[in-house]
Amino acid sequence: MxxxxxxxxxxxxxxxxxxxxxxxxxxxxxxxxxxxxxxxxxxxxxxxxxxxxxxxxxxxxxxxxxxxxxxxxxxxxxxxxxxxxxxxxxxxxxxxxxxxxxxxxxxxxGRRRVFRPWIPEPGLWLQFDWGEGPRIGGRRTALWCAWLAWSRFRVVIPVFDKTLPTIVACLDATLRRLGGVPGYVLTDNEKTMTIEHVADIAVRNPEIVQVARHYGTTIRTCIPADPQSKGGSENAVKIAKADLVPTAANLLQDYRSFAELEAACREFTDHVNGRVHRETRRRPAEALLEERGRLHPLPQQPFTVAFGTTRRVNWDCTISVDGVRYSVPHELVDTRVWARFHGDELIVTAVTDTGPAEVARHPRAQPGSPSILDEHYPPRARRSDTEDRTPRANTADEAAFLALGPGAAAWLVEAGAAGVRRVRRKMAEAVALAKLHGVAAVDQALGVAALAGRFADNDVIRILAHQRDHDSEPTRASETHSLQPGTSAWAAFGTTTTGDQA
Structure with a gap:
């Protein structure tokens, strides 16, 4: 050629x-x-x-x-x-x-689909989609990924399920983070949004219509099996998964708790909204300030009908559902929360300053077997009633004795458990000995006495003398040593000698 x-x-x-x-x-x-x-x-x-x-x-x-x-x-x-x-x-x-x-x-x-570039208007479109999140303790999570089409401001929220109450909570939290309500919300055709299609016309879920009416927006869905009609929310999901889901590409470690995943999502959104966008050449956080002037006012109260039934948190940080007590975080004492069952789990939702959020999740329990989680209580309140208490001075003499050190506190705990008599007099003697032998030596002697179980009169003085003369650890019998007499003396019992027979 x-x-x-x-x-x-x-x-x-x-x-x-x-x-x-x-x-x-x-x-x-x-x-x-x-x-x-x-x-x-x-x-x-x-x-x-x-x-x-x-x-x-x-x-x-x-x-x-x-x-x-x-x-x-x-x-x-x-x-x-x-x-x-x-x-x-x-x-x-x-x-x-x-x-x-x-x-x-x-x-x-002759059949190639031709696309006309979509030029979004400020304050008009909010899109959201779901992405597969990382596993936490073997349990699957999902990532709510939403963004404003004009300013490109993104919001990523991790959740455990994609039920309607969870969607309402995520939508409310997103709108409150944006500071307003757009005219339309575009998403997929899941059953929470669209019940069915009749002659290619989507029939909306009546509950989501009530939610949209409450916030003053309109729910729109893309064409089924046509991701091109949804636009850029797919890219938002792809970017979020690439940065948040642990893979060999991003070298992220596994998340030990759901709180760590929430913190990672907040850090990710702050990062992507603070950097210059490749398409708009602006920071999304700065563009959002301009777009807020075109958003509708946000209702003061969130839509709480879908969250379940209301419950008042008792003074012991629990709520009662079907005759069973379930614990909630101690910060919610004497407040109102919402509880609902999803399968075999009870989900508790509370409305905070940033919107509704899931605060507790319990497996379904039976009457007489309350579900109490230790992480819902402060560290001091998690102690069992059978645990030993830490000594706390109530008088000047007690304060003087406990001031000797941890050995004195250990001696008092062990002496109390052993039922030692005249404890206060022996405490006063220890304080007096500290003035002669030094605080460190007496505290060490008290610790040795507590460890060896020696609480008799003058035991502390003897231990002090031993420490002064030998300055070594006390000798203790090993596990193999026993004071029980042996049976070797009975080995010849019943035997006779030749001389005896003669």
Whole structure:
């Protein structure tokens, strides 16, 4: 195949000489080549047009075109090769692949979908979608990913489920973070949004319609199985998953708790909203300040109907549901929360300054078996009633004794457990000994006495003397030593000697 420049030179040589052979000598090619290019030019065809050569697959092209058209351009080349081989084609699979690719390109040329760029208006569209989150303790999580189309401001919230109450809580939290309500909310056709489609018309879930009416917005859904009609929320999910889900690419470690995942999501949103966006060349957080002027006012109270039934938190940080007590965080004492069952779990929701949020989740319990979680109580309140208390001085004499150190506190705990008499007098004696032998020595002696269980009179003085003379650890019997007398003396019992027999 000659280049375009060479073809032009050949045609110019022919126009100059008017002879095929003379033009061939000037252009440095064969005279048949000159004749072919001149003929193509006279017929109005492209000089670079290649002549089609007969191929063995040509007689099967009708079948290939039929298979491509029936599959909507999705049929695989290996499937086509098996079909035409059964019909008698003897060529290789590579030839089939080339033919199928050419037919697909021709078939899609007149059916290619053309998109018009979407130019969003400020304050009009909010989009959200779901992404698969990391596993926490073997349990799956989901990522709520929402963004404003104009300012590109993103909000990512981790959740355990995608039920309607969870969606309402995430939507309320998102709107309060944005500071207003957009005109439309665009999302997928899940059952929480769309019950069914009738003649391609989406029938909305009545409950989500009430939610939208409460906030003053309209719920819209994309065309089923058509992600192109949803726009950029898919990219928001992809970016969030790439940064938040632990993979070998981002080298993130597993999250030990749900609180760590929440903190990571907040850090991620602060980062992406504070950097310059590639498309708008602006920071989304700065663009949001401008877009807030076009958002509708946010209702003061969130939509709480979907959260379940209301419960008052008792002084012991519990609520009662179906006769069973469930614990909630101690910060919610004497406040109102909402409780609902989702499968075999009880979900407790509270409304805070930032909107509704899930505060507790319990497995369903039976009457008489309350569900109490230690993390809902402060560390001091988590102690069991059977645990030993830490000594706390109530008088000056007690304070003077406990001031000796941890050995004195250990002695008092052990002495109390052993039922030692005249404890206060012995405490006063220890304080007096500290003035003679030093606080550190007496505290060490008290610790040794507590460890060895020596609480008799003058035991502390003897331990002090031993420490002064030997300055070593007290000798204790090992686990293998026993004071029980052995039976070796009875080994010869019942035996007689030869002299006795005589």
């Amino acid at each position: 000659k280049s375009g420049r060479e073809i032009v030179e050949i045609l110019e040589a022919y126009d100059l000489t008017g002879s095929y052979r003379a033009a061939a000598e000037l252009a440095g090619c064969d005279h048949h080549t000159v004749a072919r290019y001149v003929k193509l030019r006279n017929e109005g065809r492209s000089p670079q047009e290649r002549t089609h050569r007969a191929r063995p697959i040509d007689e099967f092209m009708d079948k290939i075109e039929e298979l491509v058209a029936r599959s909507g351009g999705r049929v695989r080349a290996d499937v086509v090769h098996r079909r035409i081989t059964a019909m008698g084609f003897t060529g290789g699979e590579r030839t089939t692949r080339r033919a199928v690719a050419a037919v697909k390109q021709t078939w899609q040329a």
